[in-house]
Amino acid sequence: MTSSSPGATETALGLKRRARRIGRVLAETHPDAHCELDHSNALELAVATILSAQSTDKKINEVTPTLFARYRTAADYAGADRAEMETLIRPTGFFRNKTDSLIKLGRALVERYDGRVPAKLADLVTLPGIGRKTANVILGNAFDVPGITVDTHFQRLVHRWRLTAETDPVKIEHAVGALYEKRDWTMLSHRVIFHGRRVCHARKPACGACTLAKLCPSYGTGPTDPALAAKLLKGPRARDLAVAAGVDPELVPAQAVAAEAP
Ligand code: SF4
DSSP: OOTTSTTSSOOHHHHHHHHHHHHHHHHHHOTTOOOOSOOSSHHHHHHHHHHTTTSOHHHHHHHHHHHHHHOOSHHHHHTOOHHHHHHHHGGGSOHHHHHHHHHHHHHHHHHHHTTSOOSOHHHHTTSTTOOHHHHHHHHHHHSOOOOOOOOHHHHHHHHHTTSOOOOSHHHHHHHHHTTSOGGGHHHHHHHHHHHHHHTSOSSSOOGGGOTTGGGOTTTTSSOOSHHHHHTTOOSTTHHHHHHHTTOOGGGSOHHHHHSOOO
């Protein structure tokens, strides 16, 4: 392995060390990483996560205050008026399917779990609208049970870092989980997703303004010129992200700071 091609011919130990370094750099880069879906309990998080399919967290956070005020318990969802709920969640897209999932979720919680969201993966994945990814979000953020959230950003980034070649989300979850301490899984997931939304974009990653450049085998997938890369950073901390990567924050335009992280 050469220093210019991290991950080129790597031992299992080398991979684990590089993965841990990536984890540490991400923690320094994104001290604000958190679950971006607003919620105050497990039911609200389950609902927000179901709504987040094919939508942005920002859009969900615009809709949920009214929704959560109208439906406070699983029984409220179970007995909801379909047309009224559809109107409330319409801006999130696929509102008919999502309404269906939320009403069924409410019914299942009332019938099988006494109206409470269960705190076990095996139980969560039996609920309507809740797959393994959603279940891990709920476990990690509502119950403090460590979980890895393999969403589209997480998949793209761990592939770019060559932490695993697996493509099946469950296999990715296990392969990446084995590289980190279990207690770090939830925060690692948030930080990876933050990096994917703000720096390592699907189409044009900001390689020249990325704190992981030295650890990343895919450095060069996006522009390496700091002046070009700085324009690709996104979100209110875009200038801090540039500084963390050793790039002049003046190169980050105002629209990058104002840009919504997708
Ligand atoms: S160097 Fe480029 S590809 Fe690698 S993590 Fe950073 S932005 Fe993504």
